[in-house]
Amino acid sequence: MTTEHFDFQGDVLDQSHDIPVLVDFWAAWCAPCRMLAPILERLAEKYSGSWKLVKIDTERFPELAERFGVKGIPDVRLFVNGEVVDSFSGALPEYQIEQWLKKVIPGPYAKEVDLAEKFFFQGKCGMAASLAEGVLQKEPMNSKALALLIRLRLFSHPYEAVNLCRRLEGEAEYVSLCEAALVIARLLMLQKDALPLDPVRDCYADALLKLAGENFDEALEGFIGVIRENRYFDDDSSRKACIAIFRYLGEEHEITRKHRKAFDRALY
Known part of the structure; x- marks a missing residue:
């Protein structure tokens, strides 16, 4: 014009x-x-x-x-x-x-995805998932809808979240989310019986239960406790778990800010 x-x-x-x-x-x-x-x-x-x-x-x-x-x-x-x-x-x-x-440039379904995100943060996860799934049926590679669905599915259907992460490969904006989701998904699927015998085993297993219940505050306390006693238990997974939770919540989240210094001190 x-x-x-x-x-x-x-x-x-x-x-x-x-x-x-x-x-x-x-x-x-x-x-x-x-x-x-x-x-x-x-x-x-x-x-x-x-x-x-x-x-x-x-x-x-x-x-x-x-x-x-x-x-x-x-x-x-x-x-x-x-x-x-x-x-x-x-x-x-x-x-x-x-x-x-x-x-x-916003996609044709940007308003639907924005509304789904709004529902997610309001705790209306069923409505958020329904909207995100509807968008993905019409636009299967809608990155924002995929990222939202990863968050919605991670704790209830970790296998599905892993598959969704694969669809976001190469999307620089969502690398951090996907890396965090893959670590958390592995932890959610761990069986206590498969863990090696160690004095920190029960504390670690309890932290996993807290994580599965999305009690990030107490999960971080547990994982940091394991780091202090035996950082390399389960292939250094407590450290990886803390980083994944921080990335999932975001660096400015109050729970991240609460535990970040204790985590750093536990490492050194």
């Missing part, structure tokens, strides 16, 4: 509630802008219906460039639901822009 009959509020902000809008801040005198323009136009045609391209001449609309802090051009901003969600500057190669678009 050119700026001949241009209304920023309507053509960008309002429309971005219906379809993502890619805004290219450019100027006629800018050589990199002239290099980037045909690339964006080709991609806009290729992905017609997924997002819309709007070109803003910074010479004609300097107030818009100033409003969004554009320091150099070309400057490309992606608007979704009236907000800038990502951006890049400079004339990038076409393949790199295409990869960026695949990462940042």
